[in-house]
Amino acid sequence: MEKAQLKEIGQRLRQKRTELNLTREEFAELADISPGFYGQIEVGTTQMSIDTLIKITTSMHLPMEYVLFGTGYSPSDCSPIIELLNNCTEREIKLAERLLKLYLLKVD
The missing domain is CATH 1.20.5 (Single alpha-helices involved in coiled-coils or other helix-helix interfaces)
Structure with a gap:
């Protein structure tokens, strides 16, 4: 995955997390991942596994297509x-x- 795509994914996650009024630490706890790793995902410096993607999308109640591609979800x-x-x-x-x-x- 290209760096630009990782940053776009991170921006979508940050926007939704902010709408939910959660800190990175609070959301990471809900998704059962480390806050540091979640922070790296948000800023687009690392990729996530399928398991992590499932944890994040389930915790935020978002379709995977939205997180990955920005489609399939309209607030x-x-x-x-x-x-x-x-x-x-x-x-x-x-x-x-x-x-x-x-x-x-x-x-x-």
Whole structure:
């Protein structure tokens, strides 16, 4: 893969991570990779394995085509919460609903 392609991949990942309001360290933890390695991916100085690509795309709820080529994904105009929920499995939505209910009950 060419250096320019690696930088484009890194820019797409950085943009999405920033939209999610996550630090590199926070996202790396979610994806179960080291923060240093994730930082190298974001700046385009290293390539990632298929396993790492799967971890990243699963954690960010992004299609692999978008991460690799910038296609196959169009962010919605709705709130980031709705966008995240739209990309969740039924199980993830149920868990998110339970967490939100617990949070709201605690706040009141």
